[in-house]
Amino acid sequence: MRRRASLILLGVAVFLAALAPLLRWYAFPRLAKVPAGSYQTAVLEAKDATLVDYARMEPRTVPKVTLVQTLKGNAEEARKIRRETGRDVVVWDTLTHMNGPDGAMISRIPERYVFDAHSQQPVHAGGEHVDGTPVRRDGIEYKWPFLVEKRDYRYFDMQTRTSAPIHYRGTRSFRGLDVYYFEQTIPWTSVPLPKRMPLGVTPETVRQLGLERWYTTRRMFWIDPVTGAPVNGEEVHREELRWTGHPEKKPITAFAGHVKMRADYVDSTVALVTSQRRLVLLLTSWLPWGSAGLGGALAALALFLEARTRPRRAFTGQKTHYGGKTERQAPGKRAAWSRGGSP
Amino acid sequence: MRALAAAAVGLAAALALVLTVTAIGPPEGTTSPEPLLTSAPAHP
Numbered sequence: 001m002r003r004r005a006s007l008i009l010l011g012v013a014v015f016l017a018a019l020a021p022l023l024r025w026y027a028f029p030r031l032a033k034v035p036a037g038s039y040q041t042a043v044l045e046a047k048d049a050t051l052v053d054y055a056r057m058e059p060r061t062v063p064k065v066t067l068v069q070t071l072k073g074n075a076e077e078a079r080k081i082r083r084e085t086g087r088d089v090v091v092w093d094t095l096t097h098m099n100g101p102d103g104a105m106i107s108r109i110p111e112r113y114v115f116d117a118h119s120q121q122p123v124h125a126g127g128e129h130v131d132g133t134p135v136r137r138d139g140i141e142y143k144w145p146f147l148v149e150k151r152d153y154r155y156f157d158m159q160t161r162t163s164a165p166i167h168y169r170g171t172r173s174f175r176g177l178d179v180y181y182f183e184q185t186i187p188w189t190s191v192p193l194p195k196r197m198p199l200g201v202t203p204e205t206v207r208q209l210g211l212e213r214w215y216t217t218r219r220m221f222w223i224d225p226v227t228g229a230p231v232n233g234e235e236v237h238r239e240e241l242r243w244t245g246h247p248e249k250k251p252i253t254a255f256a257g258h259v260k261m262r263a264d265y266v267d268s269t270v271a272l273v274t275s276q277r278r279l280v281l282l283l284t285s286w287l288p289w290g291s292a293g294l295g296g297a298l299a300a301l302a303l304f305l306e307a308r309t310r311p312r313r314a315f316t317g318q319k320t321h322y323g324g325k326t327e328r329q330a331p332g333k334r335a336a337w338s339r340g341g342s343p
Numbered sequence: 344m345r346a347l348a349a350a351a352v353g354l355a356a357a358l359a360l361v362l363t364v365t366a367i368g369p370p371e372g373t374t375s376p377e378p379l380l381t382s383a384p385a386h387p
Contacts, residue, residue: 007349014353022361030365037372043383070379075372095379103382110379268387306346 002309009302016295020288028283032146033117034090037075043068043265044233046257051100052241054201057209059253065106067259068097071142081114081125088117089125092142096158100198106255107194111158113141120145120228122156130161131195139163144228146280148180155184159191159215172222174231175270179222188216211241213254226277226284231270235259 044067050059074091081089092113098106109131114123122128122137129135139154155166166184173179193203193213206213215238222232239254261269 003345007345010346011349011353011356014350015357016353018354018357019361022357027361027365031369033369035369035372037374039375039377041380041384041387043387066383068380068383072375072377072379073372075374079371093379095381097379097381099382105381108381262383265387 002305006302006305006309009298009305013295013298013302016291016298018295020292020295023283023291024288029118031283032280033088034073034115034120034143036073036078036090036117038071038073038090040071041069041265042233042269043262044235044259045262046237046259049257050253050255051106052252052254054197054199057241057252059256062101064101065255065257065259066099068095068099070095070097077127078117081123085123085125087123087125089114089123090117091127094142104198105196106198108196109158109194113137113156115140118146130158131192133161133192135161137163139166143230144182144223146226146228147284148223148225148228150180153182155182155219157184157186157217159217160186160189161192166219166221174222175266177224177231177270177274179231180225182221182223183218185218186216188214191215206241207244210244210246211252212244214240214242214251224273224277226280227273229269229273229276231273232266233261 046065046067047063049062049065051062051065052058053060072093074093077091078089081087081091092111092115094111094113096109096111098108100106111130112128114125114128115121116123120140120143122139122141124136128137135156137156139156141156141158144153150168150171152165152167154163156163164184164186166182169181169183171178172181191213193206195203217238218236220234221230223230236258238256240251241254242251243249
């Protein structure tokens with residue numbers, strides 16, 4: 001009976017010990033992925049921002065500019081690309097909608113971002129665009145990979161439509177979470193005008209006035225290192241309309257402001273990330289370490305039971321044969337130590 | 344010999360469980376009917 005128990009314990013111990021590395025290095029990379037149909041919104045605000053008045057082509061200070069950002073997973077398109085390429089991808093159709101203090105549209109920039117659901121690296125499957133212009137990303141955008149490393153990443157900038165390093169600047173504490181802080185500075189660069197602007201202004205209208213759009217930004221992200229999700233984002237953003245071929249003429253500030261995530265969205269993002277990180281930690285840490293520890297304990301118990309069984313057989317003079325039969329003892333040879341278990 | 348058999352059964356069970364779970368995978372999901380927003384909602 002004791003031998004059977006030790007064998008069962010040994011089987012369970014091996015099961016748990018094998019489960020630990022399998023969960024961490026086989027199951028986790030295959031199971032952890034961004035859902036194809038995810039839907040997320042974020043609202044960012046810039047208080048006391050500077051904004052161009054297109055009617056007078058003059059900058060003015062406004063109490064608030066709001067950026068509404070929506071990320072919508074296109075599950076049907078992701079399935080189609082997976083059939084074509086064999087890769088598990090996520091297709092995000094996004095919209096960054098900028099509104100003035102009166103709620104009127106200042107600009108709207110749609111995007112399509114196709115990336116690997118597991119690694120978050122961009123996938124070039126066609127259809128990627130920023131404001132209708134095809135792009136080819138070589139950096140991440142919006143979300144970092146799972147299990148973020150303390151290093152620089154390449155991050156795609158929607159305005160310049162190029163990727164540049166985003167630098168790891170240390171670990172910070174944010175709303176009770178230990179997060180990695182990243183920062184990217186885009187120097188003054190000539191960038192395309194959004195196709196949709198207020199008062200029916202078009203990129204062609206602005207060009208005809210002899211103006212071109214320049215932009216610089218310093219973007220900051222606080223990233224949960226487990227899920228790779230941003231829990232907070234800020235940007236010190238400046239845009240100018242500069243006179244083409246006339247560097248001596250004073251540029252018109254099109255937008256200047258410190259854009260911060262609205263407090264209620266920070267709260268909801270932190271709550272969402274906190275729940276999601278538990279799932280990732282379950283697969284990367286809690287289950288593997290738990291099953292390895294329990295497996296080790298059960299293996300030790302199995303060995304202990306086995307060790308208790310063997311000496312008793314030796315002292316009683318019993319010999320177990322394969323098949324469970326025991327030798328019959330000779331009369332008068334009963335061992336004195338046979339009672340009371342192992343010594 | 345029995346110990347080896349018990350260990351093999353444990354190992355096979357672990358492999359079978361992990362392979363089955365990863366083969367099934369997480370649910371694929373569908374595209375949300377929610378629109379791309381053009382104005383800020385009152386709350387998340």
